[in-house]
Amino acid sequence: MIALKDILYKVTINAVIGSTGVQLNAIHFDSRNIKNGCVFVAIKGTLSDGHQFIDRAVEQGAVAVVCESMPEKLKEGVTYVEVDNSSRALAFMASNFYDNPSENLKLVGVTGTNGKTTVASLLYQLFKKAGYKVGLLSTVKIMVDTVEHKATHTTPDSLTINKYLDEMNVAGVEFCFMEVSSHGIHQHRTEGLRFEGGIFTNLTHDHLDYHSTFAEYRDVKKSFFDALPEKAFALVNVDDKNGLVMLQNTKARKYTYALKGYADYKSQILENQFGGLLLKINDSEVWTRLIGNFNAYNILAIYGAAELLGLEKVEVLRLISELESVSGRFQYIISNSKITAIVDYAHTPDALKNVLETINSIRTKNEELITVVGCGGDRDKTKRPKMGHIATVLSTKVIFTSDNPRSEDPETILKEIEKGVEPQNFKKTLTISDRAQAIKTACQMAQPNDIILIAGKGHETYQEIKGIRSDFDDFKIVQEFLNQLNK
Ligand SMILES: CC(=O)N[C@H]1[C@@H](OP(=O)(O)OP(=O)(O)OC[C@H]2O[C@@H](n3ccc(=O)[nH]c3=O)[C@H](O)[C@@H]2O)O[C@H](CO)[C@@H](O)[C@@H]1O[C@H](C)C(=O)N[C@@H](C)C(=O)N[C@H](CCC(=O)O)C(=O)O
Numbered sequence: 031m032i033a034l035k036d037i038l039y040k041v042t043i044n045a046v047i048g049s050t051g052v053q054l055n056a057i058h059f060d061s062r063n064i065k066n067g068c069v070f071v072a073i074k075g076t077l078s079d080g081h082q083f084i085d086r087a088v089e090q091g092a093v094a095v096v097c098e099s100m101p102e103k104l105k106e107g108v109t110y111v112e113v114d115n116s117s118r119a120l121a122f123m124a125s126n127f128y129d130n131p132s133e134n135l136k137l138v139g140v141t142g143t144n145g146k147t148t149v150a151s152l153l154y155q156l157f158k159k160a161g162y163k164v165g166l167l168s169t170v171k172i173m174v175d176t177v178e179h180k181a182t183h184t185t186p187d188s189l190t191i192n193k194y195l196d197e198m199n200v201a202g203v204e205f206c207f208m209e210v211s212s213h214g215i216h217q218h219r220t221e222g223l224r225f226e227g228g229i230f231t232n233l234t235h236d237h238l239d240y241h242s243t244f245a246e247y248r249d250v251k252k253s254f255f256d257a258l259p260e261k262a263f264a265l266v267n268v269d270d271k272n273g274l275v276m277l278q279n280t281k282a283r284k285y286t287y288a289l290k291g292y293a294d295y296k297s298q299i300l301e302n303q304f305g306g307l308l309l310k311i312n313d314s315e316v317w318t319r320l321i322g323n324f325n326a327y328n329i330l331a332i333y334g335a336a337e338l339l340g341l342e343k344v345e346v347l348r349l350i351s352e353l354e355s356v357s358g359r360f361q362y363i364i365s366n367s368k369i370t371a372i373v374d375y376a377h378t379p380d381a382l383k384n385v386l387e388t389i390n391s392i393r394t395k396n397e398e399l400i401t402v403v404g405c406g407g408d409r410d411k412t413k414r415p416k417m418g419h420i421a422t423v424l425s426t427k428v429i430f431t432s433d434n435p436r437s438e439d440p441e442t443i444l445k446e447i448e449k450g451v452e453p454q455n456f457k458k459t460l461t462i463s464d465r466a467q468a469i470k471t472a473c474q475m476a477q478p479n480d481i482i483l484i485a486g487k488g489h490e491t492y493q494e495i496k497g498i499r500s501d502f503d504d505f506k507i508v509q510e511f512l513n514q515l516n517k
Pocket residue numbers: 059060061062072073074075076077078079080081083182183184185186187211212213214217
């Protein structure tokens with residue numbers, strides 16, 4: 031048990047009704063989870079307003095309520111705290127509740143449109159190989175050193191983040207790498223955490239359904255760097271035109287990385303093949319099993335971060351050469367008849383373009399490149415025609431299919447993707463909304479030495495159609511069809 035007043039440190043309070051000495055056993059922001067003795071934090075969400083559920087939370091046993099406006103009906107014996115912003119309050123309360131666990135380890139946040147999972151996961155791998163106890167909060171999974179937990183978000187809510195950081199403290203974790211999504215920053219999920227460093231990968235088109243303009247999306251990312259403390263490092267990709275924008279108002283120590291321009295950490299691609307990349311980083315050569323130009327940026331980011339966190343340069347280079355690719359990121363198999371099937375999480379126009387350009391730079395021109403791709407429902411619709419255009423321009427054949435349509439009509443999404451296809455490219459395309467059928471058709475069409483790219487879902491092991499999630503794994507499915515078809 032802990033007193034309410036002990037977890038309100040740093041929370042901006044407007045008014046209090048009742049005693050802040052009340053004892054609590056848990057914090058909840060969803061009335062459906064409330065049990066006796068907890069505090070309910072009412073948050074204005076995107077679908078509903080948590081303030082509507084205050085009465086229900088109190089009926090279910092909440093002894094305290096944190097809200098942005100006092101409810102009309104107050105219950106005797108319950109404490110009500112009015113704050114400026116409930117999401118921020120929740121983040122500080124969560125951190126206080128778990129005794130500020132981010133202060134007991136070195137926490138590094140990775141933000142940007144693409145590459146967050148890759149950079150965070152590779153840093154986790156690298157620091158594990160260097161012999162440390164390490165934590166990871168990522169889209170793919172959460173790791174408390176060697177113990178794996180399921181991830182539901184890229185950046186979980188502040189209560190979940192602090193709960194896992196606390197577990198990491200107990201396990202003796204020294205470094206934790208976490209993805210910081212724009213939704214996460216905007217919803218104050220990372221507020222109140224003490225970061226040792228921040229990494230910016232890039233900024234391209236995504237989430238313009240949630241952030242109304244690109245400038246707003248950029249400024250949300252920037253606010254993460256604005257909030258870094260003086261002791262922290264801010265490491266940004268300056269080949270991206272928004273890299274320096276991220277550094278404009280930060281108090282943190284500023285570092286840059288680049289393949290093209292001038293930077294503190296520089297790299298050059300010496301070789302780029304299916305076997306991996308040969309890079310020159312500052313003045314040393316290093317081989318990595320990761321593939322594609324964009325991974326040269328990811329490798330450079332982890333090299334810089336590892337050095338800034340105190341690892342020895344030569345050791346970092348040696349460990350980079352041992353790193354394995356991240357699940358669902360350019361994950362590939364070569365079948366018996368030499369068909370290459372690649373599964374990649376490219377779900378933004380820029381990621382799709384990068385992956386296709388990488389494949390085109392490696393393949394010899396007489397093979398086909400068959401791309402199977404779709405776009406998620408209940409997400410930024412303006413990505414759809416752009417991805418349709420990119421897929422058809424950069425592939426020899428394209429099968430449009432469903433990604434996670436969620437609550438939307440799959441056929442409507444497919445029509446919006448097709449709008450981006452130029453007339454001369456239509457003959458390259460097929461539309462098969464059933465994703466398994468689309469993958470099967472690609473396998474049937476493929477001849478020896480051809481390449482199949484299955485984009486958009488990467489590591490995901492489900493598909494969500496009309497709100498129902500069923501098991502679905504691109505990598506397993508393509509393997510099965512290639513086997514079945516004796517290819
Ligand atoms: C759009 C969005 O970001 N939504 C997130 C948000 O929910 P919301 O604002 O919609 O919540 P709401 O349903 O309106 O409810 C408002 C409040 O009332 C409460 N409530 C609601 C119903 C009830 O009966 N009782 C009750 O108390 C809710 O718990 C909530 O506190 O806050 C929730 C709690 O933190 C999140 O789980 C939820 O993520 C949803 C599931 C989601 O899909 N989010 C995606 C878009 C997301 O966050 N993605 C990013 C990665 C994006 C990327 O970079 O690619 C991520 O970091 O994962």
